[in-house]
């Protein structure tokens with residue numbers, strides 16, 4: 001394998017925190033040791049340009065010269081539903097993390113629901129961790145869940161290293177993960193403010209959803225009408241009020257409607273600690289393009305129209321989103337009711353969730369490039385930003401000395417047609433099937449080793465780093 005155990009990776013397009021330039025990246029013991037001028041590290045002979053390195057066993061080590069293929073920090077995807085155990089037939093740790101690695105994602109944070117048990121207790125977290133052992137091809141962390149009645153579980157879960165807590169403001173789609181409202185929301189956010197945790201929120205308002213027209217069938221516009229933008233704005237407004245009262249730090253998951261952005265801006269001006277993310281499908285797909293019955297496109301909140309998509313891009317360019325993450329949430333094809341599997345194509349009844357973990361980088365890059373953005377922008381949205389969201393900036397999300405050598409060789413001009421059956425996630429369903437995307441992942445390294453799906457997985461389980469703990473609970477945490 002040309003890419004095994006490199007010591008130096010060289011590229012004319014290394015995407016560094018301060019921009020893109022030709023460089024040599026020196027890796028030692030799984031970490032990036034230094035980044036130096038392109039071509040300055042001669043490897044395998046005695047003419048080291050950098051004399052300091054001469055006695056450090058660099059000789060005979062491997063040089064990987066990527067030429068014009070870009071070198072990016074591995075992506076950090078903080079929004080992935082793995083579903084194992086309990087719904088492993090939807091997605092599992094081995095398949096999801098293989099898809100991640102193939103798509104240039106080197107860290108995922110797993111959502112607390114759709115697995116059984118959900119990650120709403122310490123015991124639930126232990127089950128998840130044990131199940132994931134030895135299966136992860138990339139590094140893996142866990143979100144906890146805040147549901148009605150588990151306020152007392154939040155601090156113990158946080159001490160065990162979950163990165164924060166997810167809540168739904170409207171029904172989640174699975175019975176074992178109920179949504180929070182009224183006093184439950186207030187109590188969950190107050191407790192998270194006390195322990196210093198980040199509350200991540202699915203924001204759609206159940207009353208607005210209940211009042212919306214419900215017209216089942218194969219027409220996407222009917223589904224869209226059943227999940228109006230008002231559901232997002234009402235939920236976000238209510239959440240921001242509660243965050244202001246409780247002092248909680250909140251993060252709005254998968255913003256679909258650009259109408260919520262002015263609310264977020266105003267809240268930030270008022271001192272509310274709020275961040276937001278959006279997803280590749282909201283940035284690259286549009287309601288106008290969804291074919292009748294193609295429920296691979298169904299997700300909640302839904303993909304909206306083209307003018308909304310333009311507004312999301314504008315907000316992204318203005319720094320209003322901290323992250324672009326997949327919300328990878330697959331199910332079996334029969335639950336998607338896909339016509340090609342004999343299903344009805346009914347958008348109302350189909351499982352809502354998009355499978356795209358392996359395709360987020362090329363999907364976003366294809367559209368970003370068309371709109372005049374650089375690889376550095378994409379890295380900020382999909383690697384540095386999400387790493388910052390979860391407090392992993394010291395180790396993930398950048399090609400910088402001391403960081404884990406999580407790296408991706410990415411050909412920004414490589415084109416490929418998406419075949420669902422060629423993807424690594426468990427069920428061959430994705431709304432990107434048949435599309436031609438620009439940008440191909442040529443290799444992925446995790447802590448300096450190429451991820452080779454023929455070998456054994458060596459992803460690690462991550463806990464929230466101690467330095468991301470807030471002092472608001474009046475103590476430091478000794479669990480790490």
Ligand SMILES: [Zn+2]
Nearest residue numbers: 079111327329
């Ligand atoms: Zn999700």
